[in-house]
Amino acid sequence: MTNQLENARQRLVETGQKLYAKGFLAGSDGNSSIRLPDEQFLITPSGLAKGELAPEDLVLLDSHFVKVEGRYQPSSEYKMHQFVYSNRPDISACVHSHAPYCTAFATAGRELPDNILPETVLFVGRICLTEYAPPGTDAVAKTLKPFTGENNAFLLRNHGLLTIGRNLQEAFWRHETVEHFARIYFLACQLGEVGSIPKEDFQRLTRMRNSMQATPDNPEPKPK
Numbered sequence: 001m002t003n004q005l006e007n008a009r010q011r012l013v014e015t016g017q018k019l020y021a022k023g024f025l026a027g028s029d030g031n032s033s034i035r036l037p038d039e040q041f042l043i044t045p046s047g048l049a050k051g052e053l054a055p056e057d058l059v060l061l062d063s064h065f066v067k068v069e070g071r072y073q074p075s076s077e078y079k080m081h082q083f084v085y086s087n088r089p090d091i092s093a094c095v096h097s098h099a100p101y102c103t104a105f106a107t108a109g110r111e112l113p114d115n116i117l118p119e120t121v122l123f124v125g126r127i128c129l130t131e132y133a134p135p136g137t138d139a140v141a142k143t144l145k146p147f148t149g150e151n152n153a154f155l156l157r158n159h160g161l162l163t164i165g166r167n168l169q170e171a172f173w174r175h176e177t178v179e180h181f182a183r184i185y186f187l188a189c190q191l192g193e194v195g196s197i198p199k200e201d202f203q204r205l206t207r208m209r210n211s212m213q214a215t216p217d218n219p220e221p222k223p224k
């Protein structure tokens with residue numbers, strides 16, 4: 001467990017650095033977490049810049065999301081993470097940021113279509129636009145409830161982007177993929193009508209995603 005915990009700390013630190021380097025976070029924005037094998041959770045702290053975290057800044061939580069270890073308070077959005085983990089036993093990581101293109105669509109109340117780019121169909125699936133909820137409240141979980149059953153990406157209305165995965169790498173790749181797509185879609189919309197993937201290929205890609213998601217063993221990769 002010690003090695004797994006240290007690995008998880010390092011991976012969350014690296015994820016914060018990557019999100020910050022990509023311009024997805026300002027100030028103390030964003031939060032990420034990992035489900036550990038013994039049903040404990042590691043989450044980013046509240047009020048710190050996520051691009052500058054040290055491994056010991058992360059907060060260890062028990063199965064009820066009560067703090068076990070850490071000098072800071074857990075992210076104020078911990079209830080959102082708790083809701084995802086309690087409803088999706090297949091999911092072991094959550095990544096939340098205010099990635100600008102996704103947040104622009106979420107703020108405009110514009111859904112991102114799921115049938116435009118093959119990568120989005122294959123690796124993400126539907127990108128769900130939720131109702132607005134004040135960040136850090138129980139209401140966030142309520143707005144996710146209609147969508148969490150089988151989806152992996154959520155545009156939080158007037159707030160930001162949440163992606164989830166079987167490990168942190170998958171959750172982060174989905175995060176990157178959705179923001180990259182939002183940017184491309186925004187640009188394509190300036191050019192006029194945007195084409196979609198033919199229905200038959202959309203169905204083929206969806207079947208491929210479902211078969212990949214059904215793979216149970218997807219361990220956390222080692223830190224670099």
Ligand SMILES: [Zn+2]
Nearest residue numbers: 030097135160
């Ligand atoms: Zn946020």
